[in-house]
Amino acid sequence: MPIDGNKARCRKCYAQFKLDIDEHRNVYITEIKLPEDEQSIKSLADCYLILGLNADAIPMDIKAAYKKKISEYHPDRVGVLGIKIQQIAEEETRQINAAYAMLQEHGMV
Template structure:
């Protein structure tokens, strides 16, 4: 248990308090009796002495990681069942980002979160919104759609839940539809990704592309660590592909 709690100490930042901290407390309580918030604070102190934290950044890699796990659990349970393929997607994604050891700790925490039936999605999202940059919140939504698509079918219940989360995170409907369209094929979806209508002029298409490049550029997530840049780069490539598909369709 010691290594697991030290992992938590090393990853928790602003997420230690508030509703997210309460969820972590629930998970720890299910693992070990008598584990108090003082114990967790000690582990957090241990973790902070071992990690470099930039005081200019409200969000640290661990904060994003915990937020991602909690919202992933909410989406996975949105259709009333826990699909093994979706669980595998989360485990595989964390393995790719963090390596086997850290991913195993994260998945242990994730399994505990899945069992918590009292998560207030709104309160969790409000805490995330107060502490996380807009670019980081966009990346969370992109990851959640990836989970929903892991079983090759995005149910209406999952889409509705991600839309609700996006609203709580102050993600506009344009941004939501843009990210959603990245998980569907077709030229019409290319226009949705660029947040424009098919009737847009060539100049408007180019302007929309430049705006999206600026909004979703991977450099905006540098503070989360290199492990999170792969997902940002994939989203960036989808925006570029959408622009190229429209150019090809129009013969530009």
């Protein structure tokens, strides 16, 4: 984690942290700013689109679509195809899980 003054940035996800050190040299993270994600899910329509469903899908269809998508893109299944493909699969898996979680939060599943 590169540190500039009392600010640091994660090398992997680029989240920013404000660090404070007390008199005993203990480090405290006092502020976290996550990077803006242009691919973040903003609506339920995005969730249905990611899972390849229509907005009128029933819970059983949502669960089936989730299982199908997650099995297609799971990074362990595509690991032998190379690091680039595995990175793409990891991002797709995150999107699929986020879409399913959002549908669950809204009582659609």
